Amino acid sequence: MxxxxxxxxxxxxxxxxxxxxxxxxxxxxxxxxxxxxxxxxxxxxxxxxxxxxxxxxxxxxxxxxxxxxxxxxTLATLDYMKDMAKGDTAYVIGESGLKTAIYGAFKRDTENPAYVVVGLDNDLTYEKLTLATLAIAKGAMFIGTNPDLNIPTERGLLPGAGSINKLLEVATRVKPIFIGxxxxxxxxxxxxxxxxxxxxxxxxxxxxxxxxxxxxxxxxxxxxxxxxxxxxxxxxxxxxxxxxxxxxxxxxxx
Known part of the structure; x- marks a missing residue:
């Protein structure tokens, strides 16, 4: 071998x-x-x-x-965003690991961000999805941190970040750029x-x-x-x- x-x-x-x-x-x-x-x-x-x-x-x-x-x-997403150099603003759906990294390098903007970055969010709300949908419609680059539809846990397969991205893809008719x-x-x-x-x-x-x-x-x-x-x-x-x-x-x- x-x-x-x-x-x-x-x-x-x-x-x-x-x-x-x-x-x-x-x-x-x-x-x-x-x-x-x-x-x-x-x-x-x-x-x-x-x-x-x-x-x-x-x-x-x-x-x-x-x-x-x-x-x-998250690190790969941040590296990619810096390579793209589209702008210095972002709106993030995600948890602390993602938000800390992205908002440490890009300014938070809920109205006209250069990037919309979507990861797993255990506190996901309809308003967060609404802000992301509107920003993508205005031309924000739509980045999905990973395409995992499910997460394997001791409880079974739970919805993953890919499922959230799929919802936004249907709502905006824009496919995300997946990093993971x-x-x-x-x-x-x-x-x-x-x-x-x-x-x-x-x-x-x-x-x-x-x-x-x-x-x-x-x-x-x-x-x-x-x-x-x-x-x-x-x-x-x-x-x-x-x-x-x-x-x-x-x-x-x-």
């Missing part, structure tokens, strides 16, 4: 399931750390800052890491950050539509672990097979 020099790793559904720890995920990360194998957590979750993700990994899932090992769709997995924007930035060739990397995740397609669509080998979104019985019918499939990360040999 090919020996990979670096790993890009999903979090929710791979390392944990909502608030529930996936023990094999913790053991997998500790094996990487013991062998000094470069790795980067690449997550579509925008609700928390890298520092908050770091603390959650430590306190809830027994994983000690640094913010530099965490690359979120499986899109090239976040993957190009993640590869740049880890500083390795794509042929030496393995993308590890539980969701075929995001994690595994992120690998397939961006020339990176993929490892599907069936602990979250995509179930073992679905593997045989997937349109393009992952490079590798395991039922637990304990089965993966470094």
């Amino acid at each position: 090919k020996a990979y020099k670096g790993y890009l790793i999903d979090l929710d559904g791979t390392i944990y399931l909502g608030e529930e720890k996936i023990d094999a995920g913790t053991r997998f990360v500790k094996r990487l750390q013991e062998k000094n194998i470069p790795h980067l957590f690449v997550t579509n979750n925008t609700t928390k800052t890298p520092e908050q993700v770091q603390m959650r990994l430590k306190t809830s899932f027994d994983i000690t890491t640094t913010p530099e090992h965490i690359y979120t769709a 997995k499986p899109n090239a924007i976040i993957m190009n930035k993640a590869v740049e950050r880890i500083g390795m060739a794509r042929r030496d990397l393995l993308m590890v995740g539980d969701n075929y539509l995001t994690d595994i397609r992120a690998g397939i669509d961006n020339d990176i080998d993929s490892l599907l672990v069936t602990t979250g979104f995509t179930k073992a019985q679905e593997v045989a019918t997937l349109p393009i097979a992952p490079t590798h499939v395991v039922s637990t990360l304990d089965d993966w040999q470094l």
